[in-house]
Amino acid sequence: MDAFSSLAEGFATALTPNNLMFALLGVLLGTAIGVLPGIGPAMTVALLLPLTRGLDVTTALIMFAGIYYGGMYGGSTTSILLNTPGESASVVTAIEGNKMARAGRAAQALATAAIGSFVAGTIATLALALVAPTVADLAVEISPADRFAVMVLAFIAVTSVLGSSRVRGLASLGLGLAIGLIGIDATSGQQRLTFGIAELADGIDVVVVAVGLFAVGEALWTAAHLRRRPIEVIPVGNPRMSRSDWGRSWKPWLRGTVIGFPFGAIPAGGAEIPTFLSYVTEKKLSKHPEEFGKGAIEGVAGPEATNNASAAGGLVPLLTLGIPTTATAAVMLAAISSYGIQPGPRLFATEPELVWGLIASLFIGNTALLVLNLPLAPLWARLLRIPRTYLYAGILFFASLGAYAANANTFDLFLLLVIGALGFMMRRFGLPLLPAIIGVILGPFAEEELRQALQLSNGRVGGLFEPFSIVVYVIVALILLWPLVRRFLPRKATVPVLAEAAHEIEEAHHHHGLTSAISVERHVPTGGAPDQGADLSAPRGPDDGRPVDPDRRDR
Amino acid sequence: MSTAPTGSSTEEQGRSEYGVALFLGALGLLLVVSALLLPESRIARGPVGPGAVPIVVGGLLLVVSVFLALDVRRGGRGEPEGGEDIELGGGTDWRTVALLAVAFLSNALLIGPLGWPLSGAILFWGCAFALGSRHYVRDVAIALVLGVGSWYLFVLGLNISLPVGILEGIL
Numbered sequence: 139m140d141a142f143s144s145l146a147e148g149f150a151t152a153l154t155p156n157n158l159m160f161a162l163l164g165v166l167l168g169t170a171i172g173v174l175p176g177i178g179p180a181m182t183v184a185l186l187l188p189l190t191r192g193l194d195v196t197t198a199l200i201m202f203a204g205i206y207y208g209g210m211y212g213g214s215t216t217s218i219l220l221n222t223p224g225e226s227a228s229v230v231t232a233i234e235g236n237k238m239a240r241a242g243r244a245a246q247a248l249a250t251a252a253i254g255s256f257v258a259g260t261i262a263t264l265a266l267a268l269v270a271p272t273v274a275d276l277a278v279e280i281s282p283a284d285r286f287a288v289m290v291l292a293f294i295a296v297t298s299v300l301g302s303s304r305v306r307g308l309a310s311l312g313l314g315l316a317i318g319l320i321g322i323d324a325t326s327g328q329q330r331l332t333f334g335i336a337e338l339a340d341g342i343d344v345v346v347v348a349v350g351l352f353a354v355g356e357a358l359w360t361a362a363h364l365r366r367r368p369i370e371v372i373p374v375g376n377p378r379m380s381r382s383d384w385g386r387s388w389k390p391w392l393r394g395t396v397i398g399f400p401f402g403a404i405p406a407g408g409a410e411i412p413t414f415l416s417y418v419t420e421k422k423l424s425k426h427p428e429e430f431g432k433g434a435i436e437g438v439a440g441p442e443a444t445n446n447a448s449a450a451g452g453l454v455p456l457l458t459l460g461i462p463t464t465a466t467a468a469v470m471l472a473a474i475s476s477y478g479i480q481p482g483p484r485l486f487a488t489e490p491e492l493v494w495g496l497i498a499s500l501f502i503g504n505t506a507l508l509v510l511n512l513p514l515a516p517l518w519a520r521l522l523r524i525p526r527t528y529l530y531a532g533i534l535f536f537a538s539l540g541a542y543a544a545n546a547n548t549f550d551l552f553l554l555l556v557i558g559a560l561g562f563m564m565r566r567f568g569l570p571l572l573p574a575i576i577g578v579i580l581g582p583f584a585e586e587e588l589r590q591a592l593q594l595s596n597g598r599v600g601g602l603f604e605p606f607s608i609v610v611y612v613i614v615a616l617i618l619l620w621p622l623v624r625r626f627l628p629r630k631a632t633v634p635v636l637a638e639a640a641h642e643i644e645e646a647h648h649h650h651g652l653t654s655a656i657s658v659e660r661h662v663p664t665g666g667a668p669d670q671g672a673d674l675s676a677p678r679g680p681d682d683g684r685p686v687d688p689d690r691r692d693r
Numbered sequence: 694m695s696t697a698p699t700g701s702s703t704e705e706q707g708r709s710e711y712g713v714a715l716f717l718g719a720l721g722l723l724l725v726v727s728a729l730l731l732p733e734s735r736i737a738r739g740p741v742g743p744g745a746v747p748i749v750v751g752g753l754l755l756v757v758s759v760f761l762a763l764d765v766r767r768g769g770r771g772e773p774e775g776g777e778d779i780e781l782g783g784g785t786d787w788r789t790v791a792l793l794a795v796a797f798l799s800n801a802l803l804i805g806p807l808g809w810p811l812s813g814a815i816l817f818w819g820c821a822f823a824l825g826s827r828h829y830v831r832d833v834a835i836a837l838v839l840g841v842g843s844w845y846l847f848v849l850g851l852n853i854s855l856p857v858g859i860l861e862g863i864l
Contacts, residue, residue: 176776176778191851192852192853303764303769305761305764305769306771309757309758309761312717312753312757313717315750315753316724316750316751316754319724319746319750323743325743326742326743328743330727330731330743331723331724354797356776358790358793358794359774360778361786361789361790361823362785362786362787362790363773363780363783363785363786364779364780364786365778365779525826526824527821528821528826530778531818531820531824532839534796534797534817535817535820535843538797538800539813539843539847539855542809546854546855548805551800554797555798555801565773566771566773567710567713567771567773568771568772568773568774569713585746588741588746589741593740596740597741
């Protein structure tokens with residue numbers, strides 16, 4: 139097969155001693171930073187982005203592959219040992235993982251997470267290698283109008299993530315798009331939103347935006363609400379699994395892979411939905427359903443595998459269409475384009491060495507993850523005890539360092555604080571960060587596609603509507619109008635497993651006090667309206683998005 | 694862990710949520726107006742000028758601000774973000790935030806004259822102090838090691854230049 143020979147060449151690129159070293163370094167740094175409380179995968183990638191500035195592009199991307207997987211795994215470790223997930227994809231891991239840890243089975247939870255991530259990551263990367271060239275071939279055919287439509291779909295999908303307020307998602311998207319507009323317009327050479335400030339003419343560096351929103355915003359927000367009591371960390375030995383643990387884990391790993399990869403590959407707003415689906419599936423299929431809620435190993439194995447598989451799946455639209463579906467992928471897109479390379483359908487033809495080297499290093503990163511993280515788990519657990527004063531001081535220190543190093547410009551440091559303040563405000567008022575970061579990074583690309591499409595059609599707006607793009611716009615309209623559309627659907631039409639996933643998400647959000655602007659009601663046994671008082675702590679606006687909510691009976 | 698908002702704080706947050714809607718609306722207006730004020734371009738190509746997309750984005754922000762205000766009016770509230778080290782419920786600790794901002798700005802102002810090794814150390818020490826660390830001597834030691842160490846890492850290890858400032862010739 140063609141893909142296999144290309145992949146072999148990719149390994150030849152990635153396995154040079156120099157590149158291999160950077161891949162391992164990436165995994166190590168990614169895990170070390172990602173395991174720190176308060177730092178999610180996207181922030182890990184953003185903080186470590188400047189480190190790769192001095193490297194050549196292939197090596198930099200190979201290091202990124204390691205950071206990507208390392209940061210992902212680090213987040214899971216945190217949620218298992220602390221029970222307070224920093225980001226939505228780890229919410230499910232925390233449910234059973236922390237229960238296991240409390241029952242003295244932290245080592246087994248970490249082991250099934252690590253091995254499950256390896257298994258799922260390997261299979262999903264293989265799937266990526268097989269699927270991506272085909273998708274790229276198809277994508278070469280599609281016109282700027284179609285690409286613009288897919289980008290609009292990506293925008294709308296990330297603003298309508300399950301369980302968050304839709305109007306706030308759109309607000310966040312608008313903020314991101316506005317930031318992305320700042321600077322000289324490439325087509326007309328005119329300055330937009332620069333207000334005569336020379337430093338803004340080139341636009342705001344994506345590193346500054348990402349580090350500002352994620353790192354500085356997070357540090358300021360946490361500092362304003364810092365928990366002054368010491369936090370309980372569960373000690374952990376070397377991860378190992380008994381025969382019965384293996385027996386109960388391998389099927390969830392495989393099922394998680396199957397659930398995670400396709401969800402990652404479509405712009406559906408990240409890993410939250412598939413991880414919950416996996417959790418619910420495992421609960422249904424388990425021979426020990428009574429253990430769920432008390433620390434069932436299946437409940438860690440499945441979602442963790444799903445998380446990693448969807449991370450690999452997310453690289454399909456990123457590499458073939460240039461469209462990121464998660465915040466982490468968005469930062470990766472920014473990293474790739476900072477080298478003057480535009481990810482898209484032609485990438486496989488124009489930069490085969492780079493693409494296949496990157497895919498090969500995903501395999502290497504995955505293996506390194508397993509080899510490094512099983513023995514190093516006790517060390518990572520100790521990182522969780524770092525004094526919070528030093529942790530957040532360190533985040534601000536490295537955020538400043540990274541933002542300054544990107545362009546050696548003092549102005550960026552002031553900008554960083556302003557964007558950090560924006561990130562603070564967004565956290566305060568429940569505006570999700572993902573749409574903003576996607577808007578900043580993808581917005582300029584979308585504008586270019588739009589202009590090209592209209593140039594091809596001589597300015598006729600009708601030129602935006604081609605058969606494929608019409609289908610995409612119909613999907614966009616369905617997502618936007620879902621609360622209305624659902625009323626006309628028969629109640630049975632919604633998949634029961636989705637209903638249960640929605641329920642679990644609500645429970646978890648409730649439990650962790652995460653973004654509970656969630657609007658999924660409890661299962662109500664009677665046909666009456668749900669008891670608003672017993673509902674979530676967060677009062678809900680009627681405008682809130684309720685994508686998966688078949689149990690709503692208060693019509 | 695998630696705290697049910699009590700009556701007064703809900704109302705208070707309601708008022709500040711209108712502020713968010715106002716902010717979005719003002720930003721949208723700014724985008725539209727500045728796009729309309731763009732001078733005619735001589736080198737523009739294609740039918741879509743530089744102002745079209747800003748007008749669309751500005752329009753989106755204006756519409757969203759109206760919907761957000763309506764949502765708040767009907768009782769919708771944005772949920773403050775939780776996290777590993779966050780204890781919601783108490784008020785916002787503005788003093789710490791202000792001290793952090795001071796430490797941050799002093800780094801921005803001093804990085805030129807003093808160089809990163811020292812300004813970065815001041816940043817770290819200031820942030821640790823703001824966050825409540827009172828081990829002054831240990832903090833200074835850690836800050837200096839971080840400042841100087843990161844300078845060496847970037848300049849020698851990664852070939853990225855950072856200002857050396859008054860330590861020139863010493864490092």
